Structure formats: structure tokens, C-alpha cells
Amino acid sequence: MITKQISVFLENKSGELARVAGLLSENGINLRALDIAQTSSYGIIRFVSDRQTDAARILSENDYVLHVSEVFAVKVPDRPGGLSGLLDILAENEINVEYMYSSFSITDMDVAMIIRVPDVQKFEKLIEGNSEYSITNL
Amino acid sequence: MGKYYQQEIETASRDQIITRQSELLVKQVRHAWDNLPYYRGKMEEKGVCPEDINGIDDLKKLPFITKNDLRLAYPYGFRAVPESECVRIQSTSGTTGKRVIAFYTQSDVDLWEECCARAIVAAGGTKEDVVHVSYGYGLFTGGMGLHGGSHKVGCLTLPMSSGNTERQLQFMEDLGSTILCCTPSYAQYLSEAINEKGIKNRLRLKAGIFGAEPWSEEMRRDIEAGLGIRAYDIYGLTELSGPGVAFECSQQTGMHINEDHFIAEIIDPDTEEVLPYGRKGELVFTSITKKAFPLIRYRTRDICVLNDEKCPCGRTHVKMSKPMGRSDDMLIVKGVNVFPSQIETVLLELGYSSNYQIVVDRVNLTDTIEVRVEMNANNFSDDLGMITKMENKVLQALRAMLGIGAKVSLVAPKSIQRSEGKAVRVIDRRKI
Numbered sequence: 001m002i003t004k005q006i007s008v009f010l011e012n013k014s015g016e017l018a019r020v021a022g023l024l025s026e027n028g029i030n031l032r033a034l035d036i037a038q039t040s041s042y043g044i045i046r047f048v049s050d051r052q053t054d055a056a057r058i059l060s061e062n063d064y065v066l067h068v069s070e071v072f073a074v075k076v077p078d079r080p081g082g083l084s085g086l087l088d089i090l091a092e093n094e095i096n097v098e099y100m101y102s103s104f105s106i107t108d109m110d111v112a113m114i115i116r117v118p119d120v121q122k123f124e125k126l127i128e129g130n131s132e133y134s135i136t137n138l
Numbered sequence: 139m140g141k142y143y144q145q146e147i148e149t150a151s152r153d154q155i156i157t158r159q160s161e162l163l164v165k166q167v168r169h170a171w172d173n174l175p176y177y178r179g180k181m182e183e184k185g186v187c188p189e190d191i192n193g194i195d196d197l198k199k200l201p202f203i204t205k206n207d208l209r210l211a212y213p214y215g216f217r218a219v220p221e222s223e224c225v226r227i228q229s230t231s232g233t234t235g236k237r238v239i240a241f242y243t244q245s246d247v248d249l250w251e252e253c254c255a256r257a258i259v260a261a262g263g264t265k266e267d268v269v270h271v272s273y274g275y276g277l278f279t280g281g282m283g284l285h286g287g288s289h290k291v292g293c294l295t296l297p298m299s300s301g302n303t304e305r306q307l308q309f310m311e312d313l314g315s316t317i318l319c320c321t322p323s324y325a326q327y328l329s330e331a332i333n334e335k336g337i338k339n340r341l342r343l344k345a346g347i348f349g350a351e352p353w354s355e356e357m358r359r360d361i362e363a364g365l366g367i368r369a370y371d372i373y374g375l376t377e378l379s380g381p382g383v384a385f386e387c388s389q390q391t392g393m394h395i396n397e398d399h400f401i402a403e404i405i406d407p408d409t410e411e412v413l414p415y416g417r418k419g420e421l422v423f424t425s426i427t428k429k430a431f432p433l434i435r436y437r438t439r440d441i442c443v444l445n446d447e448k449c450p451c452g453r454t455h456v457k458m459s460k461p462m463g464r465s466d467d468m469l470i471v472k473g474v475n476v477f478p479s480q481i482e483t484v485l486l487e488l489g490y491s492s493n494y495q496i497v498v499d500r501v502n503l504t505d506t507i508e509v510r511v512e513m514n515a516n517n518f519s520d521d522l523g524m525i526t527k528m529e530n531k532v533l534q535a536l537r538a539m540l541g542i543g544a545k546v547s548l549v550a551p552k553s554i555q556r557s558e559g560k561a562v563r564v565i566d567r568r569k570i
Contacts, residue, residue: 007520009513011550037522042513042548044522063552065518098521116520 001137002070002124004052005114007044009065017045023062029055032138033073033103033114048073048103048114048138070120073103073112074127075136083113086133093126095119103138112136141388141451143259143291144252147398148453152446155397155454160193162426163401167191167200170432173218176211177203177434197401197424198412202435208238208377217241219430229277230376230475240376241430247286249427253374253382253396254287260387260394260451261345261370263317265292268342270315272306272324273350275299279380280350280473284319287382293317300324303331311340318346321473322353322361322369326503329364343367349374349381350473352461354569358390371460377436378425384458392445392457399427402456403435404444407465415444420465421458439466469564471498472505474542478563481509481544484535488528489516495554499567508545509536512554 010016017036024031033048049055052068059066076082090097095117103112117123127135142148150158168188170177180201181187190199208216217224219241226242242250258269269288273280281299288295296315298306306328309315318325325348332338343365349372361369373393374381383400384393395402404419405412413419421438425431440461449457469476478496485494495510509532517528529546536544 005520007518009518009525009548009550011548011553016550039522039526042525044520044525046520063550065513065515065551067515067518067520069520 001135002120003048003073003114003137005046005048005069005071005116006052006056006059007046007067007069008059010043010045012038012041012043020045020059020064023058024049024055027054027058029058031104032106033101033112035099035101035114037099046099046101046114050138069116071114071116072120072123072127073114073136073138075106075110075134076113078105078109078111086113089126089130089133090117090123093122095123095126106136106138112138141259142453143256148256148394148455150398150454152454156194158398159401159426163194163197163424164188164191166424166426166432167434169218169429170434174216174432176207176215177201180207194401197403197435200424200435202410202422202437203433204437205238205377205439212237213239216431216433218432219243224430227277228279228282228376228380238377240379242379243430246379246428246430249399250283250379250382251286251290253379253385253399254283255290256287256396257347257370257372257382257385258284258287258291258293258317260385260453261317261347261368262388263288263291263293263345267291267293267316268296268314269293269317269319270296270298270306270310270343272298272300272318272320272328273381274473278473279374279376280319280321283374283380283382284347288319303328307331307335307337310343311337314342316342316344318343318365318367320346320348321350322348322357323351323472323500323503323505325361325365325369326357329361330503333364338366341365345370347372347385351470356569373458373461375423375436375438377431377433378423379428383423387449387451387453389449389451391449392459394449394453394455394457395444397455400425402444402458404442405437407437407439407441415446415456418443418462421461437465439464439468441465467564469496469498469507469566471507471540472542474540476507476540476542480539481536484532484539485509485511488532488535490514490532493552493554494563495565496563497565497567500569505568506545507540507542508547510547510549510554512551513548514551 030050035046098116100115171188184201224241230238275281346369358369370386372385374383384395401424403422407420421440441463442461443459445457493512497508499506532546
């Protein structure tokens with residue numbers, strides 16, 4: 001299953017991120033994973049929440065430029081080697097990761113890694129055929 | 139050589155000047171009619187023919203030429219002599235869209251250089267002087283114009299061109315430069331460098347001739363104090379010849395227009411009505427001696443005031459004030475003409491919206507230009523590398539279009555302030 005991720009353009013100024021978080025909070029939307037990539041003057045926040053369709057609508061209504069992309073949330077055990085095992089599998093199969101970040105914990109034992117890859121189908125097939133890792137939703 | 143380069147002309151009586159202007163105007167209109175089909179078309183459209191022009195009082199009957207006409211007629215439409223008669227071109231700093239190529243016969247070059255020679259002599263120059271020309275050389279008229287003028291006066295001429303400050307200072311010191319010619323902002327920059335190095339007392343500079351960009355009285359005082367010289371203003375346009383259309387004398391209260399070559403008018407930019415001396419309006423020039431590129435009633439878009447009061451320096455030619463602004467939206471940044479429309483073209487071509495803002499400032503004595511562009515859905519993705527790549531594309535396209543580097547800032551949508559629904563396109567923070 002594919003996870004819809006929202007990316008939003010922000011200027012790199014104080015208060016910009018607070019405004020987005022505030023809008024989501026006012027509307028009772030709960031963040032499940034969040035990542036920030038930035039230059040000195042602007043940045044992108046990428047996030048997954050419990051109500052992505054609503055989040056996208058609310059941000060658009062407030063004049064944000066956003067982009068919805070398809071990513072995977074892969075359940076990873078919260079212990080040493082949990083992530084490296086997953087990355088080894090991807091490397092062996094020559095799957096390049098465009099970007100990746102961690103979700104907030106999904107259970108006491110696990111987190112999810114949010115992963116963006118170029119070849120969605122190949123990735124999905126690979127993980128589905130693997131017993132240690134599984135694609136989850138947030 | 140005394141205080142004038144061509145005393146008889148520079149101190150001619152008003153009657154003599156008007157008589158000469160009338161005679162030359164009649165000839166020039168005939169020359170344009172015979173050799174410039176484009177301008178002839180404009181005259182016909184207005185129902186004027188050369189027979190209607192019998193003197194300077196008839197000038198107002200003639201159609202104006204605008205920069206747009208020059209663009210439409212690019213590149214040969216205003217060349218009025220065969221190519222074999224031309225010996226030179228110069229060009230404005232604009233881009234393909236707005237670039238103007240001006241042609242010169244040998245006589246055009248000579249007359250232009252004489253105008254520059256008058257400016258040098260008015261600044262106290264004699265053949266004993268060492269003229270340090272730090273205007274750019276090449277298509278830009280600044281370097282070539284003052285260079286030629288300096289030759290005419292018989293000065294030792296240093297064709298330094300712009301840039302390489304270390305070398306500028308070394309030549310200034312080793313060769314004892316006495317007159318500096320460059321843009322006022324570069325003069326200010328050199329002044330700082332000289333004072334930082336503590337070499338001011340080893341220099342022989344006595345005067346400077348500065349133009350090609352707007353500058354204030356405050357800047358003049360700064361430069362004069364910093365370099366220990368007198369700083370003179372000079373005015374010109376490539377379309378008319380180059381620097382030397384008008385120049386300052388020892389009074390430093392406006393620039394004498396070389397009226398034996400150029401007829402100056404002031405018009406209301408909206409109604410095109412001719413205004414009397416003393417009124418503020420758009421400066422319009424008719425070149426009456428230029429053969430290869432004769433412009434009649436050329437609208438400069440510079441806003442200024444003409445003054446025909448008697449000047450204590452003895453020159454009788456009318457004086458123009460420093461340009462106080464523009465009647466179009468052209469900006470002069472680092473001596474280069476920049477039109478907001480050029481920037482808009484680049485942005486639209488690259489898929490950005492037309493919500494942009496241009497911020498011009500002067501930081502450490504150098505002009506800076508920043509273009510703020512609103513991010514839009516077209517150009518946004520979740521890949522920061524892609525956005526940076528797009529940003530660099532804008533950067534390169536702007537550099538290619540403008541000829542100078544601009545900073546690009548991507549800003550949030552709808553973050554550029556709008557006044558009465560219309561965006562404020564240009565913010566000029568320079569104190570000039």
C-alpha cells in the first residue's frame with residue numbers, strides 16, 4: 001500500500017513552520033511523520049498525517065504551494081540493525097533511495113521509515129516478498 | 139589652451155547658436171527624409187515633409203523617435219549612410235530585445251570626441267594631463283568616448299577600462315594620473331581602496347569626470363573629499379553619440395548641452411507638449427550633425443530641467459540638470475539599463491508566474507539587484523535538488539538577458555505585496 005505524502009514550500013524564516021503546524025493543529029490533524037529539507041533561503045517540509053486529504057485542502061486554501069507524492073512507510077524494528085537490514089536489501093536489489101526519514105513511533109517496538117524510490121512497483125514487490133519488513137500505513 | 143576647447147562655439151551668442159541650429163536642422167530633416175525610409179514613414183504619417191521645416195520653430199511639427207522605434211528598425215533602420223561610409227559601431231548595454239546599435243562615420247566619431255574634449259577641458263584638462271579612463275572599453279560608449287576626447291586634447295591617455303582595482307591604483311601612482319574618468323560608483327570604490335591603502339598623498343589626481351549612472355550631490359561631496367579632487371558630471375546616450383552630449387563646467391551647477399550638435403527640448407511625457415525652460419519634463423534631443431545615425435526628436439525618457447541663465451563660466455550653451463528620474467520604468471543598475479519587462483519575459487518563459495519583485499540596492503558601493511519570484515505549483519516538487527536546479531536556470535537566464543548577475547529569491551505564493559491589486563514591481567533602495 002502506498003502512502004500519500006504532502007510536501008510544502010516554505011521560506012526559511014522564523015514562524016513559517018509554526019504557521020503550518022498551527023493550521024494542522026487547529027483542524028485536529030495529527031502528524032505521523034515529518035521531514036525538513038532546506039537551503040539558506042527556502043525549504044520543503046514533507047509530512048504524513050492521519051488525514052492527508054483534509055491537510056492538502058486546508059493548506060491549499062491558505063495559499064501554500066504543495067505537492068502530493070507517493071511514498072512507502074516500511075515498518076522497521078526499533079533496535080540496532082533494524083534500518084541497516086532494510087538498506088542492505090535495497091542495495092542488493094539496486095534500489096536507490098531518493099530520500100528517507102523516520103516516522104514517530106508506531107508501536108512501542110517499531111517505527112516506520114518513510115521511503116521515496118523511483119520504481120514504486122519493484123520496491124513494493126521486493127518488500128512484500130520479505131519476511132522481516134513490511135509496508136504499513138500510518 | 140585656455141578654459142575652453144572650442145571657445146568660439148562654446149561661447150557663441152544665443153543668436154548664433156539658434157541660427158546654426160536652424161540651418162543644420164533643415165539639412166538634417168532632409169537627410170533623414172532621403173535616407174531613412176522608417177522616419178520618412180513617420181513624417182508622412184504626421185503629414186510633414188522637409189519643405190515644412192524652415193528653422194528651429196518648426197521642430198515641434200516633427201514626429202518623435204522612441205526607443206521602441208529603434209528596436210523595430212533594428213539593426214539598420216536608422217543608418218542613414220551606406221555601410222562603406224561607416225567606420226564604427228557602438229551599442230547600448232541592453233539585450234537583444236532592447237539593444238540599439240549606433241553607426242558612426244569618421245566625422246561622427248570626430249565630432250563626438252570633440253564633445254568629450256570640451257568636457258575634459260571644462261574639468262581643467264590640458265595636454266599636460268594624464269587621463270585615466272576606467273570606463274569600460276568596447277561596445278559601451280564610456281571608454282571609447284572619453285578616450286577619444288582625451289586624445290583630442292592631447293593628454294597622455296591611459297586606456298585602463300574597468301575592473302582590476304589593484305592595477306588601476308598602481309598605474310595611477312606610477313604614471314601620475316591627474317584626471318579620472320569612470321562611473322561615480324566606481325570612483326567611490328576606488329576612493330575607498332586608495333584610502334585603505336593609505337596612498338592618497340602619492341597620487342596626483344585633481345579632477346574626475348563621472349557619468350553613465352545616476353548620482354547625487356552627496357555622492358559628489360564624498361568622492362571629492364575621498365580623492366581630493368573636483369568631480370564633474372557628464373551626460374550622454376549611445377543613441378546620440380555617447381558621453382559628452384552635455385558636461386559640467388567649473389560651476390558644477392548643471393551640464394552644458396553641446397547645442398551646436400544637439401537641440402534639446404523638454405516635453406510633458408504624457409501630452410508630448412513642449413515645455414518652456416525651467417519646467418521639469420522629459421528631455422528630447424535632435425542630433426543635427428550626425429550623419430550615420432541621425433535621430434530627430436529622440437525621447438530620452440530622462441526627466442530633467444533646462445536652464446538658459448547666463449553661466450559665469452562664459453559658456454552660452456543651455457544647461458540641463460542631473461536627470462531626476464525616468465518617464466519609463468527603466469532602471470540603471472551597475473551602469474546597465476534594465477527593464478522590468480526583460481525580467482518578466484525570463485520568468486514567464488521558465489514557467490514562473492508574473493508575480494515578481496525587483497529589489498535594487500547599493501551595498502558596499504556596488505549596485506545589487508534581487509529578483510523575488512513567487513513559487514508556484516508548476517515549479518514545485520518534493521525534490522529540493524530540482525528546485526535548486528530551476529533556481530539556477532533562472533539565474534543563468536537573467537544573466538544572459540541582462541548582462542549582469544542578479545540574485546534570485548524564491549518566495550512563498552502571494553507573499554509579494556500588492557497595492558490596489560497591482561504588484562509593486564520595483565523597490566529601489568539606493569540613496570541617490
